[in-house]
Amino acid sequence: MAKRRLDVSDFANFTLIGEVQISPDGTRAVFSQQTVSLREDDYRVQLMHINLSDQSVRPLTTSGKRNQGICWSPDGRKVAFVGDREFGKQIWVIPVDGGEAVRVTNFKHGISHVCWSPDAQVLYALVPAAANGEVEVFDAGLTPSLAQEVVDKEAKGWREGPKRYEQLYYKQDGTGLSHLRYPQLVRIDVTTGLFTQLTRGEEGVGTFAVAPDGSLYFTRGRDREFKWWFSDLYRYDETSGKSSLVSDAFIFHGLQCSPDGSTIAALVHDESYYRYESAAHLQLYLLTPAGQTLAHLTESFPDDLTNSNLSDLRADTGDSLIEWSSDGEYLYVLSTREGCGEVVRFRTDGSTPQGEVVVAGRRDVFSFALRGDTFVYAYATDTNPSRLASQILRSDVRYGGRIARPPHAPMDESCVCSPAFELEHALYAPNDEWLRTVELCDPExxxxxxxxxxxxxxxxxxxxxxxxxxxxxxxxxxxxxxxxxxxxxxxxxxxxxxxxxxxxxxxxxxxxxxxxxxxxxxxxxxxxxxxxxxxxxxxxxxxxxxxxxxxxxxxxxxxxxxxxxxxxxxxxxxxxxxxxxxxxxxxxxxxxxxxxxxxxxxxxxxxxxxxxxxxxxxxxxxxxxxxxxxxxxxxxxxxxxxxxxxxxxxxxxxxxxxxxxxxxxxxxxxxxxxxxxxxxxxxxxxxxxxxxxxxxxxxxxxxxxxx
Structure with missing residues (x-):
């Protein structure tokens, strides 16, 4: 079949995989999938379910325009997510094996970053609130259409009214002028939808993690006026209902508690930030629940701990930055090496300061999830924007050619990125068939x-x-x-x-x-x-x-x-x-x-x-x-x-x-x-x-x- 040349609107023909999460038993996964509608001049993000054994894929959601923030319940029977099908962005819970999604919340200004409690009775999330103020909800009994009228009226008043600020940073690209609301941590009863606001103040919460014993750790901005990019680590105590500072030794970004709850893994900017500032590489540290540093795992790692590859064919990949192995012996993170998006891992005993490459090759791995020895990841190549694949991980470092990442000095000759390993199983390739109909060019x-x-x-x-x-x-x-x-x-x-x-x-x-x-x-x-x-x-x-x-x-x-x-x-x-x-x-x-x-x-x-x-x-x-x-x-x-x-x-x-x-x-x-x-x-x-x-x-x- 003769191939045609690519057209200016062909980006709309691509299906883009975003965030990925694996079920607790490691047999299934849910991932987000973005498509484009030229007729509606908009995007749609739906959740997809895949059986990892037979690779069967089916839609999990079909309603709403944006469904994201995937979080499996601890028993693997339900998935919580943020959807916009009614009342704006709210938490919905859907049975994985069939049934309709149920809306759990009715927050007036949306919600983000959803996580279950270990006993599956509670959901935690971030909800915007005014400085030192309370989270707002829609009045009981409002229909979705009446709620939308309320939102539209308030939005019109905001657009047309004057706005007064007394802080240095008061706007954000993609969002607009600040409404002076900042994310706060809330606890939501899954059955009743009743919630408790856990944090208040003039600073917003950046991210949070739930330990196996139910302990809550979160990051909070240090100085919204002059250092809004600084964030410290806090713990919320369920008994006293108060938050306490755990550590201000770093600028905290991603958090993840170990499987046994004894350790916190944190992606941070450490003292190197004061030398390199916004160019500083992220570092991976282990901390005790009290905030003492146990290990600097990336002390000799030469690359950054992030996916920094650019593309105009990329969906939202969610908030998952760090993954623990089930035995607590490894931490897995994304990294980028000479244009290759990779997954690297570090032994938590500190014995691999240069890291070990887990997934590599001339491609761009941009999203991944881990459960037990099942590893699922989404990646792009320079001629295909989205594929889903899996590996079965083994404890032997040498298995499959796992290698340490050597240093890279700009004066040295080029060090070609690691080869792909031969353990990969293709799971889902939504663009392959369509791509066979168009002529593409391979970058050299x-x-x-x-x-x-x-x-x-x-x-x-x-x-x-x-x-x-x-x-x-x-x-x-x-x-x-x-x-x-x-x-x-x-x-x-x-x-x-x-x-x-x-x-x-x-x-x-x-x-x-x-x-x-x-x-x-x-x-x-x-x-x-x-x-x-x-x-x-x-x-x-x-x-x-x-x-x-x-x-x-x-x-x-x-x-x-x-x-x-x-x-x-x-x-x-x-x-x-x-x-x-x-x-x-x-x-x-x-x-x-x-x-x-x-x-x-x-x-x-x-x-x-x-x-x-x-x-x-x-x-x-x-x-x-x-x-x-x-x-x-x-x-x-x-x-x-x-x-x-x-x-x-x-x-x-x-x-x-x-x-x-x-x-x-x-x-x-x-x-x-x-x-x-x-x-x-x-x-x-x-x-x-x-x-x-x-x-x-x-x-x-x-x-x-x-x-």
Whole structure:
């Protein structure tokens, strides 16, 4: 069967797996599945049930648009989840073997992060409440339609009314201006729906964990005004009804109690944060219930404990960050190595400080769950965004080729990611059949030396319909972050550009993740220096290595930090025939005051004591070089972007346009910073068409360069 080329709207044909949770007996799993409706211009997330022995898959939920936060009951008979089918986001409980979901809660402002008590009589969750205030519920007897009227009326009053703030951070991209409500921990009786609010205060609860004996541990912000990213560990005492500080020695993120309840595993930022700040790797520690440190398990681990791979085909993967083995001997976490999303594990006796790779290969593992010796995980490849697979784990470290993760120094030659192990069983591949009908391009990785003799990784994609001996125009893609990275995860955007006859070059310049702590830290306080050299050197290395790339016909595009870099490059070179800058930064001085993370980001990433270093901020701003821009430039910006606010594009556009230079501004309404990944499908299509349309309209004829 002849294959067709990928279309701009084909992201809507993909089914994306998100979070995964295994039943207590290890025989079944429930996972979330995201689909796109172009007709409704929206997404749907439903829960799916899979029998791990016969691999049969069936829907567990079919109602509502968003069903997530999967949590199995301790007896394995029910699943609790957060669904939006009525009364907004509420907890629902559904029998796994058949029956209708039952709504348990009626909180007025939604709910998140659901967990059962060990005796299955209680559910714990996070619910927003005003500072030092009480959680609000809908009045008893309200029908769903009347409740919606109440919500709509209050929302209208909020939109149209004045808002007063007296705190530094009062907005968040994707959410909007703060309603001044903060997550608090509640206990809910599963049978009656009656609840007790367990925490109050001016700081919100970040996450929590329930120990086997029912003890509750949670993280709470330390200083919402000036250090909202700091969080300490607390314990809630059921007898006294009071919370007490367990530890403020770290910045706590993920928590998980050991199977016997004697130990708390915590993903944290430790003292290294004060050296690397927002570029610091996460660390894995073991603590006693009283907060004493038992072990630093990742003291010699060279990589970060997170999945940092970028993709525009990714569903919500939930909150599971750490998994204990049933015997308490191992902890499992996600990590990223040279663009490969992996699962690594650490012995809790501290004997594996470099970690052991459990699932690897040239792919991107982004979600996993563990129960007994059954290990289930979801992963992407660079030509398939979602598959589900399993392994049976063994205690022998050497079984299946488990290996320690060696250090990675940027001055060393490339260290190729670990091979995939031969223990994998395919469970579910929802996109395989459809993908056989379309032509895709396989990215080819390459390495090159850049500034300071560092090794940098990149990829090249041949265009669809590639012919030997022919040269093709190039689109250079620059990733955002900068503390993120490209990797072995599929990008619909790049595949569609390749389907239009363009070759794609993309690299991971210093400042990105998955190459070690020194690498990710290298961009801080040095934006536009060796990171820019890495981008241009990567392009040159690709042109030298791949003779089908037309070096005289190269366009550039990128978003967020990639938008900053696009703006920076067009102010320092004229080698591109066109540039498209997306959700960009042009002026760090105004960014400080306008971004939802402005003060923290600028002082951690650009310069300490920023208010006393305005000259440095200006010299690191692309706007300072706007008079040098000669490249035709399209600026694409979402009007509701609070991370890189709209004024960033407006400033750059006005300065360049006022000089009579060729530039265009595309404003996209009803979209935030995450437009390319989770914006309305219709707007995602318009964005892609605008990027490619601008580039293609400016493409010089090939024969001009042949002469």
């Amino acid at each position: 990785p390459f390495w090159y030396r850049s500034a300071e003799d560092w090794w940098i990784q990149g990829w090249v994609m041949k265009p669809a319909g590639y012919e030997q001996g022919k040269k093709y125009p190039v689109i250079l893609e620059i990733h955002g972050g900068p503390q993120l990275n490209f990797g072995y995860a599929m990008f619909h955007e790049m595949q569609w550009f390749a389907a239009q006859g363009y070759a794609i070059v993309y690299t991971n310049p210093r400042g990105g993740k998955s190459y070690g702590q020194s690498f990710v830290n290298a961009v801080r306080h040095h934006y536009g220096e060796n990171d820019a050299a890495d981008v241009l050197n990567g392009l040159d290395a690709a042109l030298e290595k791949f003779d089908f790339l037309d070096g005289k016909r190269v366009a550039v595009t990128g978003g967020s930090y990639g938008g900053f870099m696009t703006n920076w490059l067009v102010g320092h070179t004229d080698r591109f025939f066109a540039a498209v800058s997306q959700r960009s930064i042009s002026n760090w001085v105004s960014f400080y005051g306008c971004s939802d993370i402005g003060p923290r980001f600028v002082e951690a990433q650009l310069t300490p004591n920023a208010k006393e270093n305005l000259d440095k901020l200006w010299m690191m701003s692309p706007l300072a070089y706007a008079t040098h821009v000669t490249t035709p430039l399209l600026l694409i910006h979402s009007e509701n972007d609070l991370r890189c606010p709209m004024e960033q594009a407006e400033q750059f556009y006005t300065w360049i346009r006022s000089q009579g230079k060729e530039t265009q501004l595309l404003r996209i309404p009803n979209a935030s910073h995450g437009l390319s990944r989770n914006g309305k499908p219709s707007l995602r299509i318009r964005r892609l068409e605008a990027i490619f349309g601008f580039i293609h309209e400016h493409l010089p004829p090939e024969e001009e360069h042949a002469r």
